[in-house]
Amino acid sequence: MPAVPGVFTAEQVVATARSIAAVQEPDGGVPWPEGHVDAWNHVECLMAMTVAGLNAEARKGYDWLARTQRPDGSWPAKMVRGEAAEANGESNHAAYVAVGVWHDLLVTGDEDFTRAMWPVVRRALDFVVDLQTARGEIIWERSPSGLPAAYALLTGCSSIYQGLRCGVLLGEHLGDPHPDWELAADRLGHVLAAHPEAFADKSRFSMDWYYPILGGAVRGAAARERLDRQWETFVEPGLGVRCVSDQPWVTGAESCELAMALDATGDRERALTVFADMQHMRHENGSYWTGWQFVNKAWFPNEQSAYTAAAVILAADALSDTTPGSDLFRQAGRYAIPVVDPGSCGCSRASSRT
Known part of the structure; x- marks a missing residue:
């Protein structure tokens, strides 16, 4: 069980994982505090429960994904009690399923489960790649009628990058390679x-700021320079990481994700510091408050969120090197493309569409 000495014990990991399982719905979905389920945060929660050994609960969640996936490979952006509350399909939601299934294979070694989930991953990543533009970015969502949105999102595409890399690894492992995903x-x-x-x-x-590093697209000197450039903008010493630069509000999930991004660049010292700093958000039952408004000195929102608890567990695993999946985010950068002069690469700087 992951443990970060002096910061986070193995017993606390279990309690935090159980706080996720406590909000899991009977059909397997893991909702936000306000009640909707989205595939990305749902997968993150399943990964955390897998790390903590709650495999039955995680499997129930993957069954939910298999049952609720639409024929085009996507999931509704928000589902409430099994029904679509927001019907558009988001590309980063679909791509993250590949990260979850690859992580499960690393941690559990369950080949039968991986093969059972492979058709779900294939459909999901085909949906994602179909939203790639001529330049290479991936549009963030498609409507049920098939209309793509007008733009791409940096954070979403950074997560998609990791999803595509995990999909390629899954295909190679299962003898069903997808060079089209690798090219994408x-x-x-x-x-x-x-x-x-x-x-x-x-x-x-x-x-x-940090997601291009966490997802693996930016590493090396470029990653270190990127982190240093806005460190003082977003990091509040002793508290964690701001969600947005213009509000006095630190959030647990962002803090843990930054810790994993730092760890992926080899900056273990700052990673441990950020992880330790956010522990003031821990609730006595093992869950985590979503955020802390440090001027008003109030929890904001006034909730504990399963996705925050999940980020804590995944960060603890990365920092403790406990499970075989602990280097998931470090390994995401194995195939990062070296940064080239954007003025000489030949790519159009104008907006491009599918």
């Missing part, structure tokens, strides 16, 4: 590293 990942990785103009401006969000 290469193209996407280049755009993430060299073409910020390809994405809608969400730079006030800390996720747009």
Whole structure:
């Protein structure tokens, strides 16, 4: 069981995983506090429960994914009690299923489960790749009528990059290679590293700062420079990481994700510091408050979220090197495309569509 000495015990990991299982719905979905389920955060919660050994609960969640996937490979952006509350299919939601299934294989070694989930992964990543533009970014959603949105998101595409890489690894492992996904990942990785103009401006969000590193598209000197450039903008010493630059609000999930991004670059010291700093958000029952408004000195929102608890467990595993899946985010950067001069790569700087 993961444990970070002096910060997070194995017993606390179990309690935190059980706080996730406690909110899992009878049909297997793991909801946000307000009650909707989305595939991305749902998968993250399943990964955390797998790390903590709650395999039956995680399997129930993967069954939910298999049952609720639509014929085009997507999931509704929000589902409430098994029904679509927001029907558009988001590309990063679909791609993260591949990360979850690859992580499960690393941790459990369950080949039968991997093969059973492979058709789900295939459909999901085919949905994702179909939203790639001529330049390489991937549009963030498609409507039920088939209409793609008008833009791509940097954080979403960074997560998609990891999903495509995990899908390629799954295909190779199962003897069903998908070079089209590998090519899509290469193209996407280049755009993430060299073409910020390809994405809608969400730079006030800390996720747009660290996610290209966490997802694996940016590593090495470029990653270190990126982290240092906005460190003081987003990091509140002793508290954690701001969700947005213009509000005095630190959030647990973003703090843990930054810790994993730092760990992926080899910056273990700052990773441990950020992880320790966010532990003030721990609730006595093992769950975690979503965020802390440090001017008003109040929890904001006034809730504990399963996805925050999941991020804590995944960060603890990465920092303790406990399970065979602990290097999931470090390994995401194995195939990162070196950054080239965007002025000489030949890519159009204009907006492109599918």
